[in-house]
Amino acid sequence: MGELLEELRGLQAVALKLVGIEQNLASKQRRVTGRQRQVKQADEKLDQNKRATQQYQIRVDQLSLEVAAREESQAKHRQALNTAKTNKEYASILAAMNTEKADTAKIEAAVLELMKEVDNFKAAGAKIEAEKATLLEEVGKATKTFEDARAKCKPEYDELQSLRQEFVDRLEPASLAMFDRASSRHEGEALAEVVKPRAKGSEYNCGGCNMTVTLEVVNSLQTRDKIQQCGSCGRILYIQSVATAK
Numbered sequence: 001m002g003e004l005l006e007e008l009r010g011l012q013a014v015a016l017k018l019v020g021i022e023q024n025l026a027s028k029q030r031r032v033t034g035r036q037r038q039v040k041q042a043d044e045k046l047d048q049n050k051r052a053t054q055q056y057q058i059r060v061d062q063l064s065l066e067v068a069a070r071e072e073s074q075a076k077h078r079q080a081l082n083t084a085k086t087n088k089e090y091a092s093i094l095a096a097m098n099t100e101k102a103d104t105a106k107i108e109a110a111v112l113e114l115m116k117e118v119d120n121f122k123a124a125g126a127k128i129e130a131e132k133a134t135l136l137e138e139v140g141k142a143t144k145t146f147e148d149a150r151a152k153c154k155p156e157y158d159e160l161q162s163l164r165q166e167f168v169d170r171l172e173p174a175s176l177a178m179f180d181r182a183s184s185r186h187e188g189e190a191l192a193e194v195v196k197p198r199a200k201g202s203e204y205n206c207g208g209c210n211m212t213v214t215l216e217v218v219n220s221l222q223t224r225d226k227i228q229q230c231g232s233c234g235r236i237l238y239i240q241s242v243a244t245a246k
């Protein structure tokens with residue numbers, strides 16, 4: 001293998017390590033943002049719960065006022081009952097009182113139902129609050145895991161970056177551009193080894209995408225230190241050991 005391809009392989013090794021560190025950190029960061037999103041969802045649920053509780057409470061208050069007003073009216077009727085002058089008057093006041101009493105009982109029953117609902121909402125709210133507290137704890141833990149990992153790999157990461165810079169400084173811009181294109185297409189895996197799918201066969205494949213590599217390309221790779229890209233995936237091809245041509 002020529003010097004250029006050796007250099008590119010060196011660069012790829014460094015680049016892959018960098019990608020590995022970046023992916024590892026990114027997955028830890030995703031864990032943080034995932035938990036944060038869940039906290040936000042819990043906040044939204046709490047908000048809905050709070051609004052529903054308030055609405056039910058308002059209705060409870062309204063109906064309680066109505067019950068109080070009816071009780072006041074009952075008291076007036078009772079007084080009127082005591083001062084009724086005729087049997088007919090007495091009977092009509094009594095009838096009105098009975099109707100009112102039945103209506104009031106219905107409202108009171110409704111108030112009780114609504115109060116039960118308010119209690120249910122409050123219990124649900126408390127449950128969401130507890131879930132949120134757990135999630136916040138997990139956000140804290142995940143954040144710490146992420147930050148610890150970042151701090152731990154920083155020296156290695158910085159060293160790899162300066163190593164990559166050394167390769168970048170040594171390489172021709174055109175070669176580098178080809179490497180970068182292939183690298184960004186294949187998550188840092190810019191190079192692929194040419195492999196023989198069958199030991200005795202004369203066929204060669206790209207180790208990256210398994211598509212056939214022509215003999216012409218193989219010959220060129222064996223004799224010249226020049227970039228050859230896989231016609232299918234665009235990875236820069238190299239041959240590890242010179243195949244014994246017979």
Ligand SMILES: [Zn+2]
Pocket residue numbers: 192206207208209210211230231232233234235
């Ligand atoms: Zn390929």
